[in-house]
Amino acid sequence: MTQIETMQALTAHEAANCLCSLIDPQQSSRRVGLHEASGRVLAEDFTTPFPMPPFRRAAMDGYVVRSLDIAEACPTHPVTLSVVGEIKAGSGLALHEHFNERKSARIYTGAPVPEYWDTLIVQEAIPQEQRKLHPGSIQLHKAFRQGEHIAEAGEDIAAGAVVLARGKVLSAKEIAILASFGQANVSVYKKPRVAVIPVGDELLSPGNPLTPYHIYDANSHMTVARLQELGASVQHFSPVADRVDAIADALILAMSQSDLIITIGGVSVGDYDFVAKAAEAIGSVPLFRKVLMRPGKPTSAFSVDHRLIISLSGNPSACFAGLELLVKPTILKAAGCVDYENRFLQGTLAAEINKSSPVTRFVRSIACWQGDRLFVEPLSRDRSGNIAAFAHANALAVIPPGARGAVKGEMVSLLPLAGF
Numbered sequence: 001m002t003q004i005e006t007m008q009a010l011t012a013h014e015a016a017n018c019l020c021s022l023i024d025p026q027q028s029s030r031r032v033g034l035h036e037a038s039g040r041v042l043a044e045d046f047t048t049p050f051p052m053p054p055f056r057r058a059a060m061d062g063y064v065v066r067s068l069d070i071a072e073a074c075p076t077h078p079v080t081l082s083v084v085g086e087i088k089a090g091s092g093l094a095l096h097e098h099f100n101e102r103k104s105a106r107i108y109t110g111a112p113v114p115e116y117w118d119t120l121i122v123q124e125a126i127p128q129e130q131r132k133l134h135p136g137s138i139q140l141h142k143a144f145r146q147g148e149h150i151a152e153a154g155e156d157i158a159a160g161a162v163v164l165a166r167g168k169v170l171s172a173k174e175i176a177i178l179a180s181f182g183q184a185n186v187s188v189y190k191k192p193r194v195a196v197i198p199v200g201d202e203l204l205s206p207g208n209p210l211t212p213y214h215i216y217d218a219n220s221h222m223t224v225a226r227l228q229e230l231g232a233s234v235q236h237f238s239p240v241a242d243r244v245d246a247i248a249d250a251l252i253l254a255m256s257q258s259d260l261i262i263t264i265g266g267v268s269v270g271d272y273d274f275v276a277k278a279a280e281a282i283g284s285v286p287l288f289r290k291v292l293m294r295p296g297k298p299t300s301a302f303s304v305d306h307r308l309i310i311s312l313s314g315n316p317s318a319c320f321a322g323l324e325l326l327v328k329p330t331i332l333k334a335a336g337c338v339d340y341e342n343r344f345l346q347g348t349l350a351a352e353i354n355k356s357s358p359v360t361r362f363v364r365s366i367a368c369w370q371g372d373r374l375f376v377e378p379l380s381r382d383r384s385g386n387i388a389a390f391a392h393a394n395a396l397a398v399i400p401p402g403a404r405g406a407v408k409g410e411m412v413s414l415l416p417l418a419g420f
C-alpha cells in the first residue's frame with residue numbers, strides 16, 4: 001500500500017486545523033501610515049495615551065447652564081439666565097468674572113464645557129423668536145436633567161486602556177480609533193508571502209484572445225484577490241503546463257520567494273494531474289491527499305522545507321470552497337491574526353437539496369434574515385464547474401453527508417461570505 005492509500009481522509013474542519021497547526025504566525029513587524037493600515041494585522045496592543053473625549057465637551061448646539069439655577073423653572077415661574085459669552089469648538093471661554101449664579105453661555109457641539117456648568121440645553125428648547133429678540137439671555141419654562149448633552153472627559157475610553165489587542169485585523173473602525181488618538185502610523189505584522197500557481201494546458205490568462213478548447217484562468221485571479229483581502233502579499237504565476245517538470249520548476253521558484261504556495265488544478269486522479277508528482281519530485285511530504293468535502297474533494301496539501309503547499313482543485317467552486325474553508329484560516333493565522341478560525345452560523349434551509357453525498361457538501365447559497373430568523377437558500381444547478389452562482393452567493397450552506405440530502409426547514413450550518 002502506498003503512503004497515500006493509508007493516509008486518513010480528513011474533514012474540511014480537520015484539514016483546516018492540520019494546516020493551521022503547521023503555520024507559524026508572522027513575528028516580524030513594521031510601522032505603516034494609517035492610509036496603508038487597512039487589512040493589516042496589529043502587531044502590538046494599542047494602549048490609549050489619553051482619555052476620550054480628551055476634555056469635557058458639548059454634544060449638541062445650545063446653552064450651558066447650572067442645573068441648580070433652573071431646578072425650580074416651570075411655566076408659571078420661568079427662570080431667566082444671562083448669556084455671558086460664546087464657546088465654539090476649538091476654543092475655550094475665558095471666565096473673567098467670578099460667577100455666582102444664573103449665568104449661561106452659548107455653546108456649540110464639540111466645544112469645551114467649563115466646570116462651572118453641568119447641563120446643556122439644546123437650542124431647539126428655546127424659541128427662536130426669543131433667542132433673536134433677547135440674545136443676551138435665555139428664559140426657561142422647565143427644569144432639565146443634570147448632565148444632559150455633556151460628554152465627560154474619558155467617558156468613552158479611559159487613558160491607559162488596551163482598546164485594540166495585538167492580532168486584530170485593522171479595518172476602517174479600528175483606524176478611526178487610532179486616528180482619534182493621534183497615531184499617524186501603527187505597528188503591523190509583515191504580510192505573509194504567498195505564491196499562486198494555476199496549472200493546466202487549457203488555461204489562458206485574461207487579456208489574450210480566446211482560442212479553441214481553451215478557457216480563461218479564473219481561479220488564480222479569484223485566489224489572488226482573496227489572498228489580498230486576507231492580508232497576504234501575492235506572487236502570481238502565469239498558467240503552468242500539465243508537465244511534472246514545469247510544475248516542479250514553478251514550485252522551486254515559488255519556494256525561493258514565498259512562505260506558502262497555492263497550486264490550482266491538476267490534483268485529481270487523471271493521467272495529466274501532475275501536481276502531486278511534482279510536489280514529490282521537489283522532496284515534499286503529503287499531509288493529506290483528499291478532503292471529505294464536495295466540491296473540493298481532491299484538495300491536497302504537502303509540506304516541504306518548512307513551507308506548505310496547498311493544492312486546490314480546479315473546478316471554480318471547488319477552488320473557492322478550498323479557499324474559504326482551508327486557505328482563509330491558514331493565511332489569517334500566518335498573518336498574525338489571533339481570531340483566524342471560520343465562524344459558522346445556523347440557518348433554516350429555504351429549499352430542499354435532493355442530492356445524496358457521501359461527504360459534506362458546501363453549497364453556494366443566498367442567506368438572508370427574515371425578522372430574527374436566518375434563512376439559507378441553495379442556488380440551483382450548483383455544479384462544481386459552474387460560475388453563475390458567484391454572482392449571487394453570500395454563504396456556503398453546509399449539507400451533512402447522507403443518502404437523502406436535506407429537507408426544506410432543516411437547520412443547517414452556513415459560512416457567511418462577502419456580501420452577507
Ligand SMILES: Nc1nc2c(c(=O)[nH]1)N[C@H]1C(S)=C(S)[C@@H](COP(=O)(O)OP(=O)(O)OC[C@H]3O[C@@H](n4cnc5c(N)ncnc54)[C@H](O)[C@@H]3O)O[C@H]1N2
Binds near residue numbers: 216268270295
Ligand atoms: N475519475 C474521476 N474524475 C474526477 C474526480 C474523481 O474523483 N474521479 N474528481 C472530480 C472532481 S470532484 C474535481 S473538483 C475535479 C478536480 O480536478 P483537478 O483539481 O485536478 O482540476 P483540473 O482537472 O485541472 O480542472 C478541473 C476543471 O476546472 C477547470 N479549471 C482548472 N483550472 C482552472 C482555472 N485556473 N480557472 C478556471 N477553470 C479552471 C478545468 O478546465 C476543468 O474543467 O476532477 C474531477 N474529476
Ligand code: MOO
Binds near residue numbers: 293294295298313318
Ligand atoms: O471537488 Mo469536485 O466536485 O468536488 O468538483
